[in-house]
Amino acid sequence: MIKAVKGTRDILPPVSGVWNQVEATAREVFRSFNYHEIRTPIFEETALFSRGVGEETDIVSKEMYTFDDKDGSKLTLRPENTASVIRAYIEHRMDQIQGTKRLYYLGPMFRRERPQKGRYRQFFQIGAEAIGHDSPVLDAEIIELVAALLGSCGIHDSRLLINSVGDPESRGRYVAELKERLSAHLPELSVDSQRRAVTNPLRVLDSKDAQDQPIVEKLPNIHDFLNDTCRDHFAAVCRYLTDRGIAYEVNPRLVRGLDYYTHTTFEFLHGALGAQNAICGGGRYNGLAESLGSKVPAPGIGFSIGQDRLLMAVEDAKPDGFEPKSLDLFVAPMTEDAFNAGARMAKGLRLAGRSVEVAPAGKFKKLLELASKSGARFALLIGDDEIASGRFGLKNLATGEQVPVTAVELAGSLG
Helix, strand or coil, X not given: CCCCCCCCCCCCCCHHHHHHHHHHHHHHHHHHCCCEECCCCCEEEHHHHHHHCCCCCHHHHHHCCEXXXXXXXXEEECCXXXXXXXXXXXXXXXXXXXXXXXXXXXXXXXXXXXXXXXECCEEEEEEEEEECCCCHHHHHHHHHHHHHHHHHCCCCCCEEEEXXXXXXXXXXXXXXXXXXXXXXXXXXXXXXXXXXXXXXXXXXXXXXXXXCHHHHCCCCCHHHHCCHHHHHHHHHHHHHHHHCCCCCEECCCCCCCCCCCEEEEEEEECHHHCCCCEEEEEEECCCHHHHCCCCCCCCEEEEEEEHHHHHHHHHHHCCCCCCCCCCCEEEEECCHHHHHHHHHHHHHHHHCCCCEXXXXXXXXXXXHHHHHHHCCCEEEEECHHHHHHCCEEEEECCCCCEEEECHHHHHHXXX
C-alpha cells in the first residue's frame, strides 16, 4: 500500500472545516487592516532563496527541496514566502505604486527537516508583508495585526518577544565581537555551532542545543552595539506597542533564522505547542530587495504563522465558532420519486444557505443509520405517501422527536 510521504499528511474532514474557518478568519483580519492577497508560485529559481534567505542558514544549507529542471536550471520548492513576495514586488514594479504595499498570503511551504509535533516537511503558512517604508509605525502595525489575528482565533494567552538586530553597520560590529568571543570556545560548542561561529555567528544565539547554552549566556548583548538610529527605531516600536496595549518582552538573543532581518525581530509563543513553542515569527528586512537585484530600495517588514501549529493552539483553546459545522439536513428518500422531490427541496435550501445531503433512494432503516452517521441535525423522511399528502417527516436526530412539515415550512423548521 502506498502511503503519504514522511513529513506530509492528509487533512481530513471534519478537521479540514476548522482549517477553512481559521483561513476565513485570517482573511477578514487582513481585510480590516487593508492587506491584499498575493499568490506566488510554489517553486522558484534556487538563487532566489540562496541569495535572499542566506547561504549559511539551515534552510538553504540543509532543508531545501531543490531539483534540476529539463533546461538545466535549478528550481526549489519554496521554503518560505517573503523572498518570493519581494521577487514579485520587484518583477512587477510595484515600487511605482504610491503608498505602502500591504500584502498577505496563505499556502504550502516545503523544508526537509525532522518531522515533530506541529512541524512537517510540507507545512502551511499564513503571512503578510508591508513593503515600501521603513517607519517603526509599520513594525508596530504588523505586530498588532498578528495579535488581532491570534485573538480572533481565540488565542489570548500568547507571549510576544521582540528584539532589534540592528542595521548592517551596528550588526557588523556585533558580529565581529561574537566571532572573537566564540573563537575561544569552539571546542566546547556543538558541531553546528562550531560551523556557525565561523560562517554566521548570529545563528549561535539561536541555538537550542543545551551544550551551547552556558557559552551563549555569556555572550555580549546586541543592544550595546546598536547605533543611535537603531536604538531610536527600536524605542519607537516599543512605544507604539505600549500605546496599543500590546504586552511584550525584550529578548536580546532573538535573532530569528534568516539572514535578511534588520532592526525589529519578533516571535509569538504559545504554551500548548510544547518545547518548540513559537507560533509566529517575523521581522524587518530593509536590504532584501537590493540583495535580489532591485535598483530601488524597498524596506519592509513581515511575519509568517505556522498554520499547522496555529491549528494546534486553536484546538487547545477551543474557542466558540471554531467547531466543525454540522450538516443541517439529511434527506432520506425511499423511492425514486421521493429522491427527485427531496433533491428539489434541497436545491432551494442550499440557495438559502443551508447545508443539505440527499441520499440515494433506499430502505427506511438503512437511511436512518446513514442520517445518524452523517452528523446532521435533522433528517427529512420522504416516501410516496408523503409526496401524495405534501407533508414530510422531519426528525430531530438529537432528541428523536419527529414532526410533519410541508415544503414551505421546512426552512423555518430547521431553526
